[in-house]
Amino acid sequence: MPETPPLNATAASLLGFLHRGPMTGWDLHATAVACIGGFWTVTRSQVYRELAALTKRGLVEEGAVGARAQKPFTITDDGRVEFARWIDRAPGEENIRHPLLLTLAFGEHLAPGRVAGILADHRRRHADTLARYREQRAASDGATVFDLATLDFGIRYEQATLDWFDALPDQLQAGSFRQEAEPPAPR
Incomplete structure (x- = not known):
């Protein structure tokens, strides 16, 4: 069985925010803009793409569809393990794109x-x-x-x-x- 790739920084940041509790994709995007938007760009399409990948890997679970057809996502125990592995790594070098x-x-x-x-x-x-x-x-x-x-x-x-x-x-x-x-x- 092939080894799963390590988390990318955007996916890991979503897991980090989900430690606070369940959030919809909309909530996660708004949180990312407010908390890390000054130094890490996360688009709404990235959020939904990463949530689909994280769900497929079993790192988050989708909740029941609520108001305005929004689904909350919750981090799983496996998601917490993967996030802990990611956050403990040495951060890479800055990549200045100005x-x-x-x-x-x-x-x-x-x-x-x-x-x-x-x-x-x-x-x-x-x-x-x-x-x-x-x-x-x-x-x-x-x-x-x-x-x-x-x-x-x-x-x-x-x-x-x-x-x-x-x-x-x-x-x-x-x-x-x-x-x-x-x-x-x-x-």
């Missing part, structure tokens, strides 16, 4: 004003996220030390990102850098 940096790496192919606009928009978004994290931190009564450590990382990350924006060369932020090549004409 769309802004990819765009900036090829910024010479954009109009100078477009680069400045993109940077301003992203800076505003990071400032908004930092403000939201600080509000969450201020209202964190009852949060676990693990919740707080994760939230504090988010606060420090956003502050470091804002510091990076503020340290960018003025010509990038003003959109006045010299381009080596003109961007292609629109079709």
Whole structure:
């Protein structure tokens, strides 16, 4: 009999949330967005795909269909064992995929004003996220030390990102850098 593959991080996170009690796919997605959405993207389709796979492996059980045709899922004893195995492993290396940096790496192919606009928009978004994290931190009564450590990382990350924006060369932020090549004409 072939060995079952190890849990992927998304599936494992769903098992982790199910330790709190039964949840529907909708509930799990909302919980993932609220708890880990700042650093781990989980789409609704991923949640349902992983729940089907976890059910097939016997790591979760489907409950009876309730209101609005939603089914709660419950972690099984085997699911707890697999989660314990997963959480005890050494985490892998970070895999930074930062769309802004990819765009900036090829910024010479954009109009100078477009680069400045993109940077301003992203800076505003990071400032908004930092403000939201600080509000969450201020209202964190009852949060676990693990919740707080994760939230504090988010606060420090956003502050470091804002510091990076503020340290960018003025010509990038003003959109006045010299381009080596003109961007292609629109079709």
